Amino acid sequence: MSKTNQSNGWIESVASRAAVTADEVAAVLREWRIDPSASYPAPKHLHLTHIRFSGTRPEEVTPNPGSFEFSWEGLAPGIWALASEINSAGKTSVLEIVMWALRGDPKNLAADVRKWLQRVDVGFELNGTAHRVAYAVADGRPFGELQRMTDSGVETAVFAFETADEFEEQMSSFMVGELGLHTLRSWNSTNEEPIEHGWNALTGALYITRRQSSSLLGELVMAGLAGRLLQVFLGVPWTQTVYNARAARESAKARSARARAKGADPTRRKALAEKLSELQRERDEASVGTGSLVSDTAAAFARMNAANHRYSDAQDLVRRRTSELAVAKLAVREFKQELIDRSETALAERFFQGLHPTLCPRCDTHIDEQRRSREDTHHECSVCRSHVDITVAMSIEDDEEGNDDPLSLSELRAQLGGAEAAVERAQAAVDEALGARDVAREAATTARAEVEEAEAGHGVIAKVQELNVRIARLEGAIGEIDSVSESIADSVAEADTAYNVLSAAYHEADARLKDARGDLFDDLNRLATQIVDDHVELPRDDHRNSPSVSGGVDHR
């Protein structure tokens, strides 16, 4: 393997490939967290020191219900084997429990075994320092702590956990940091999102299970993950940069595609523009003749209001004239009453004054001729002997004297005539007012009809207004599309630039990786051949493929 790879000239090389400036490259790589992993890392060492666990199998579990305990002490670097004479003795469970302790995730540990466990204690030495992860298990839930042995032999807690999530998260963070590892990123083309492979995925290189798989390394057969894991563990330079840049490139590509998808859909914009033209034509056609509609309606309203006022005034005039007529008729009646009263009184007086009393109305005493004659000679009343001066009027018209009323009958009749003439005039005024009222009522009715006719035309105006609203909305939608298109264009350009730079970074890092890796896979191939019976082939140049197994031999 070449050991001459370094990060010098990295930015400039990428800039040259991408045909952009170094500042642009630096900005993109900073945004996407693409760092050059040029140096060979220092070797890290990890080996187990002890394995202990205990628990209780329920009564219904056969064979061997009841408590159990396992302890394997004194483990040290080297090759160890765990064997049994019978199958299903628990060998796989032992290894799964160990992985649980190192990974923080039970993963493939059988659920029933997990429930039986009550105590787990796994010791390991990491870079020469003793560690121990010990935890109790309650109904499958771990709670315990990771301890570190200091130089003075004292165990100190590194972290504690009380749930499965806490255990996995803290163990992952601890191991990645202590082993100098980094998360690997890959691109999920199905979900179109990046995936980060942390400690959990990297532990696939520690434990090769017996399950049938075409991959010796890693738990998943996906996109050369096992090969990448191998290079991570071997500390091949530029490994992390290559895969992170590749994943970022795919992410940038997807971002660009999404931005374009959001962009102005020419089909949609065209459809909106066509609809807009259609509505504008419809609005213009409907608007014909409506120009003066509003003003005509206002004028009709004004005429109607004026006609209503005139009608109201005409009604008031009818009421006044009617009242005046009633007053005039009352005056006529009063004159007539007085005239009747005075004329009949005069007639009665004349009648009785022409008669001679014949007896006393009180005592029926007869009045003789002698007493009667004293009325003429002595002006002495023949009934009560009071002074009396009776003058018999020849006609009631002559009855002027002794009348306290200043008006004579002739004058009264003249007054009556005047009053009757006033009644005629008042009646004529009433008739005239009634006629004017009828005319005003007719005019008000006509004006009202004109208003109703004008209001009917407002249905057209309402339609035109509605069309204007719809037109405004379409114009707004088209304007928004045009506005968004501008910002989308900017986003697309930005994503395209990122893709360009990340693609260049990927290719540059890949070239440096290959240079650094050199004959690594050839060396591994020879090493594998020495260890196993079957031939293990590692592709020389395609690091995406996992090491394959030919034959059915378990490798543990």
Next chain:
Amino acid sequence: MVQAGELDRAYLATVESIFDDGEPDLRLFPMLRWRFGAYEGVDDALALLRAHGLIAIRRTGSLKKVSRHSYYLLETGRTRADELLDDAPELSWYRDRAQLAATVAGSTPGPQLKVRQKEQAEYMDAQLGTYIPSIVDRAAELLRCLQGVS
């Protein structure tokens, strides 16, 4: 009485002419509502007629408690009345209305006539000492109603 069928419908024309001539207004002689019904002081008028020998008055009972007054038109009175009508035809209204009143009263005794009067709400509801209100509006409505039926 026309409504009750006691008088001929021809009398409706008389009623109509009364309204047309304005008699309810021009010939209104309001009467007071007093203890025994409608009241008007007629003593002076009767004394005038008696003093000239036109009527005779007969009282039944005693001076302190007169149970009944009867008034008789004497032959002299009838003669003078005819002369008055010849001299002043305009006074015939009184004769005509007196005849009409006599027709309406018929042979109904006085107490029963009072009962008929008291059937009119305006008559019964009038306060003592006040003038009895006119029934002209109801009479006009009844006339219109009867004329519509005819």
